[in-house]
Amino acid sequence: MSVLELCDADVASVRVEVSAADAIRLMLDRHVGAVGVVDSEGRVAGIFSERDVLRKLSLTGRNPELTPVRELMTTPVELATISTRPGEALAIMLERHFRHLPVVDNSGKLLGMLSIRNLLEQRIDDLSHELDSLEQYVTNDGPGG
Amino acid sequence: MSVLELCDADVASVRVEVSAADAIRLMLDRHVGAVGVVDSEGRVAGIFSERDVLRKLSLTGRNPELTPVRELMTTPVELATISTRPGEALAIMLERHFRHLPVVDNSGKLLGMLSIRNLLEQRIDDLSHELDSLEQYVTNDGPGG
Numbered sequence: 001m002s003v004l005e006l007c008d009a010d011v012a013s014v015r016v017e018v019s020a021a022d023a024i025r026l027m028l029d030r031h032v033g034a035v036g037v038v039d040s041e042g043r044v045a046g047i048f049s050e051r052d053v054l055r056k057l058s059l060t061g062r063n064p065e066l067t068p069v070r071e072l073m074t075t076p077v078e079l080a081t082i083s084t085r086p087g088e089a090l091a092i093m094l095e096r097h098f099r100h101l102p103v104v105d106n107s108g109k110l111l112g113m114l115s116i117r118n119l120l121e122q123r124i125d126d127l128s129h130e131l132d133s134l135e136q137y138v139t140n141d142g143p144g145g
Numbered sequence: 146m147s148v149l150e151l152c153d154a155d156v157a158s159v160r161v162e163v164s165a166a167d168a169i170r171l172m173l174d175r176h177v178g179a180v181g182v183v184d185s186e187g188r189v190a191g192i193f194s195e196r197d198v199l200r201k202l203s204l205t206g207r208n209p210e211l212t213p214v215r216e217l218m219t220t221p222v223e224l225a226t227i228s229t230r231p232g233e234a235l236a237i238m239l240e241r242h243f244r245h246l247p248v249v250d251n252s253g254k255l256l257g258m259l260s261i262r263n264l265l266e267q268r269i270d271d272l273s274h275e276l277d278s279l280e281q282y283v284t285n286d287g288p289g290g
Contacts, residue, residue, distance in 0.1 A: 027199060028200060033195075050178075054195050058202060058203060059170070059209060061208070124265065124268050127269065131275055134279045
């Protein structure tokens with residue numbers, strides 16, 4: 001399975017030029033905890049998340065309508081590509097304490113946004129299926145079968 | 146396993162009287178996405194989360210130092226107790242789209258805060274162990290053993 005299949009069909013993103021308020025409105029509209037911030041070519045410039053709002057805006061008294069999202073976004077140090085396996089992405093996110101990881105193409109263009117929650121849920125599905133198959137094998141062909 | 150074992154040892158909470166700014170500072174200090182809001186007896190009055198900051202504060206222009214957390218908190222409709230099983234808590238949270246669920250004692254006193262992430266990680270651990278045991282059984286005693 002490609003990591004892209006674990007992303008929302010239509011990735012939530014804003015251009016670097018927009019205000020933090022516009023990015024917050026998009027997060028609220030789309031019920032997501034983070035949006036990708038992209039340049040005019042669609043390449044990832046950063047991520048803007050609920051955590052950024054909490055850390056860099058909520059206590060500052062700054063007006064989000066007048067604050068460019070560029071000044072508050074987190075610059076991602078890690079990116080996934082379509083060839084990153086879900087297990088790899090999950091390991092990176094657990095280790096680095098990321099909740100979101102952008103998926104990009106070869107030119108750095110944003111294709112999707114992975115969330116740790118989707119990856120954890122997928123892992124549970126995979127393990128449950130493996131367990132079911134193995135249980136079925138034991139029941140049908142095993143010592144007691 | 147009790148749900149309490151899946152909570153942080155020392156639950157992050159604030160009194161209903163404090164400002165939203167105090168609650169935000171606690172979230173930042175403790176690296177958590179939500180704090181419990183409790184009355185003078187320690188009973189849960191609500192939860193205050195990053196999502197509440199985004200939805201009810203970030204675009205309003207309100208000063209968080211002058212805004213009581215009570216006015217922005219979410220009143221929980223669901224609570225877990227020490228007898229709630231982790232699987233039950235996870236089902237509630239997935240179905241209702243909660244990220245956090247307070248654990249209370251019989252008098253409604255806050256004992257801990259469950260996060261969906263901790264529950265998902267625990268479920269993965271449990272499934273992995275089950276799978277390991279079953280694989281070991283198949284290897285040692287099964288048809289090929």
